[in-house]
Amino acid sequence: MDKPYLPFYKLATVLLLLAGFAVQADETCMSPYMAKIVGQEDFVYVWTLGEEGLGDEQDKLVTIDVNPASPNYGQVVHTLSVGGRNEAHHSGFSDDRRYLWAGGLDTSKIFIFDVHSDPAKPKLHKTIDDFVAKSGGVVGPHTFYALAGRMMITGLSNNKDHGGRTAMVEYSNKGEYIATHWHPTDDSLNGAEKSGKYADGYGYDVRVLPRRNAMFTSSFTGWSNYMMDFGTMLADEEAMKRFGNTAVLWDLHTRKPKKVFDMPGAPLEIRCAWQPNHNYCFTTTALTSKIWLLYEDANGVWQAKAVADIGDPSKVPLPVDISITSDDSGLWVQTFMDGKTRYFDITDPFAPKQVYEKVIGAQLNMISQSWDGKRAYFTSSLLDNWDKKGDQDEQFFKAYTWDGKELNLEFAVDFKAEKLGSAHQMRFGAYGLYGLQRPYAARDIAAGE
Amino acid sequence: MKPRGAIGLALLGGLLFSAPLLAAEKADRQEVYLAPGWGKLSFDAPPAGSYKLPALEKAAGGTLLNSSGKRVELSELLQDHITLLGFIYRTCDDVNGCPLSTMVLRTVANRLQKQPQLAQRLRLITISFDPRNDTPQAMAEYARSIMGKATLNWHFLTSESDEQIQPVLDAYQQYVVADVSGKDGQGKFSHILRVYLIDTQAQIRNIYSLSFLHPDILVNDVKTLLLEGDAAASPAVAAQ
Numbered sequence: 307m308d309k310p311y312l313p314f315y316k317l318a319t320v321l322l323l324l325a326g327f328a329v330q331a332d333e334t335c336m337s338p339y340m341a342k343i344v345g346q347e348d349f350v351y352v353w354t355l356g357e358e359g360l361g362d363e364q365d366k367l368v369t370i371d372v373n374p375a376s377p378n379y380g381q382v383v384h385t386l387s388v389g390g391r392n393e394a395h396h397s398g399f400s401d402d403r404r405y406l407w408a409g410g411l412d413t414s415k416i417f418i419f420d421v422h423s424d425p426a427k428p429k430l431h432k433t434i435d436d437f438v439a440k441s442g443g444v445v446g447p448h449t450f451y452a453l454a455g456r457m458m459i460t461g462l463s464n465n466k467d468h469g470g471r472t473a474m475v476e477y478s479n480k481g482e483y484i485a486t487h488w489h490p491t492d493d494s495l496n497g498a499e500k501s502g503k504y505a506d507g508y509g510y511d512v513r514v515l516p517r518r519n520a521m522f523t524s525s526f527t528g529w530s531n532y533m534m535d536f537g538t539m540l541a542d543e544e545a546m547k548r549f550g551n552t553a554v555l556w557d558l559h560t561r562k563p564k565k566v567f568d569m570p571g572a573p574l575e576i577r578c579a580w581q582p583n584h585n586y587c588f589t590t591t592a593l594t595s596k597i598w599l600l601y602e603d604a605n606g607v608w609q610a611k612a613v614a615d616i617g618d619p620s621k622v623p624l625p626v627d628i629s630i631t632s633d634d635s636g637l638w639v640q641t642f643m644d645g646k647t648r649y650f651d652i653t654d655p656f657a658p659k660q661v662y663e664k665v666i667g668a669q670l671n672m673i674s675q676s677w678d679g680k681r682a683y684f685t686s687s688l689l690d691n692w693d694k695k696g697d698q699d700e701q702f703f704k705a706y707t708w709d710g711k712e713l714n715l716e717f718a719v720d721f722k723a724e725k726l727g728s729a730h731q732m733r734f735g736a737y738g739l740y741g742l743q744r745p746y747a748a749r750d751i752a753a754g755e
Numbered sequence: 756m757k758p759r760g761a762i763g764l765a766l767l768g769g770l771l772f773s774a775p776l777l778a779a780e781k782a783d784r785q786e787v788y789l790a791p792g793w794g795k796l797s798f799d800a801p802p803a804g805s806y807k808l809p810a811l812e813k814a815a816g817g818t819l820l821n822s823s824g825k826r827v828e829l830s831e832l833l834q835d836h837i838t839l840l841g842f843i844y845r846t847c848d849d850v851n852g853c854p855l856s857t858m859v860l861r862t863v864a865n866r867l868q869k870q871p872q873l874a875q876r877l878r879l880i881t882i883s884f885d886p887r888n889d890t891p892q893a894m895a896e897y898a899r900s901i902m903g904k905a906t907l908n909w910h911f912l913t914s915e916s917d918e919q920i921q922p923v924l925d926a927y928q929q930y931v932v933a934d935v936s937g938k939d940g941q942g943k944f945s946h947i948l949r950v951y952l953i954d955t956q957a958q959i960r961n962i963y964s965l966s967f968l969h970p971d972i973l974v975n976d977v978k979t980l981l982l983e984g985d986a987a988a989s990p991a992v993a994a995q
Contacts, residue, residue, distance in 0.1 A: 455949065455959075455962030478812050482811070516967065517797055518797070519798040559801050559967065560801045562806065
């Protein structure tokens with residue numbers, strides 16, 4: 307019988323033998339320290355906000371079976387509620403991919419799920435409820451980004467003024483606090499070069515390019531804004547001034563900030579290129595609707611440049627999540643307000659061109675694409691108080707296939723009809739990561755024998 | 756019946772994405788990429804002492820076997836020295852796996868040998884997670900093949916059984932998945948390559964996977980801990 311999984315040592319060899327580095331792809335947004343799923347994922351874990359008046363009203367981890375070969379394909383196979391609402395937002399695996407860390411932006415709680423014992427039924431392993439105290443006042447754990455044996459967590463806010471001044475916080479894989487790294491400000495540049503007008507100290511996402519010893523952060527807004535009603539905030543001139551306008555280059559090994567770039571309008575998700583000679587990363591600004599490129603120039607100096615508009619910036623389509631393809635040729639960009647996904651050709655990173663767009667729903671936030679780029683999954687929720695109201699507040703998980711020209715809907719899960727909540731971030735799971743056989747494959751083998 | 760949806764899964768831990776093209780050889784007309792540790796570091800390693808390495812956690816102990824077959828307590832070996840500790844299995848043939856770990860440790864030892872005052876404060880520990888094949892005798896032979904005639908403070912350890920090594924692996928979160936299909940009967944293992952930097956108080960101060968498992972980085976991290984220790988011992992000197 308054929309082995310359904312390729313062992314590490316063999317797979318490493320296979321991948322290493324492939325020409326170039328064109329084989330890696332959300333898997334495309336994962337840490338380079340992360341174990342990767344390069345074939346068919348079995349599950350998508352959706353970190354979901356509890357909604358008042360819907361189901362058990364609690365934040366929960368929803369597990370959806372996405373393997374077409376599974377008898378449960380397209381179904382919610384498990385939900386795990388965490389006992390309250392925390393403004394569930396983002397999640398990330400540990401570098402060994404055995405645990406999924408998921409944060410709450412309001413309560414600053416962190417839930418660590420065991421996803422390796424039974425990938426179909428994650429269980430709550432540990433809850434960190436002293437993140438603010440341990441970190442020295444950081445609020446709103448956002449990105450969970452695996453480094454070797456540890457987790458880098460970006461904050462969005464602080465417990466003094468609940469504004470955007472914040473830090474990155476390191477934890478060990480066992481869930482123990484290690485260190486806090488505050489973002490550079492005018493008052494405390496901590497050795498960083500301020501290259502433009504701003505050094506606001508705000509934070510949002512983090513990504514790394516280990517081969518260049520480079521780490522990048524972006525900047526959003528603090529608790530006082532992200533917990534405010536969206537319409538109210540838009541009408542509040544002072545509140546609208548409290549958005550990040552910077553990206554920061556850090557020394558990855560020493561964790562010291564090196565350069566602050568002006569990037570007006572709240573740069574959010576950062577995605578770095580995979581190819582070994584592609585020393586650049588993309589981000590998009592939510593309020594100014596631009597694609598920005600962080601790149602290393604011919605002199606080895608890191609620069610930042612706005613390289614494309616997303617839709618009509620004057621209409622503020624609000625670009626949110628992005629995802630780069632494995633071969634660095636394409637960038638998916640989601641815009642929340644019009645519910646569209648847009649695909650940009652980025653073969654010339656300095657001149658991205660939109661080549662495709664499709665309305666996914668009334669509102670749209672996250673995307674996760676498979677390693678090979680053939681499958682893309684979308685979810686709807688941005689923030690509890692920022693999601694649309696009434697019948698525009700669609701909450702869904704939608705699974706598409708992508709043939710290079712068109713997105714084709716395979717199935718959808720209506721999170722409201724299923725009384726689950728508001729669907730936010732997705733992460734992929736697979737039996738094979740842990741040396742486990744798929745149970746249905748085992749049954750098939752038994753039947754065939 | 757053939758399982759449907761046959762897939763391949765990688766436990767790469769940075770292997771593919773952080774490795775610049777340091778060396779290449781033709782293999783079926785395709786290129787082989789080697790981890791950064793095999794070549795020149797593609798950036799300047801931050802100078803020793805210019806940064807901090809905050810403690811992650813206490814390094815675990817455990818009863819193991821040395822290459823003479825005697826029982827040793829890992830916790831005792833972690834005392835009073837700065838330690839670089841890595842887990843391997845001797846028959847690992849992935850060029851970017853265990854051989855890389857051993858080569859990097861050997862290179863670090865070579866470099867520090869030129870500075871005896873530093874070398875005498877460093878201990879290397881290599882632990883096998885394959886006790887069935889890596890007997891003390893096999894580890895002794897392995898050690899000789901690595902060290903030659905050099906006199907290094909390098910301990911090659913194994914264990915009496917899977918049951919004995921498992922708690923140590925768990926404590927270091929060095930997860931290993933056995934692949935029982937090895938045609939040579941020895942089997943292979945999937946694991947994320949990790950090397951641990953441990954200070955004289957047995958605190959883990961850094962963990963390296965492929966991206967940063969490079970002699971330049973490790974030497975400067977070791978020196979950073981030595982400088983830190985010197986500063987603690989002589990604050991006046993450190994302040995100069």
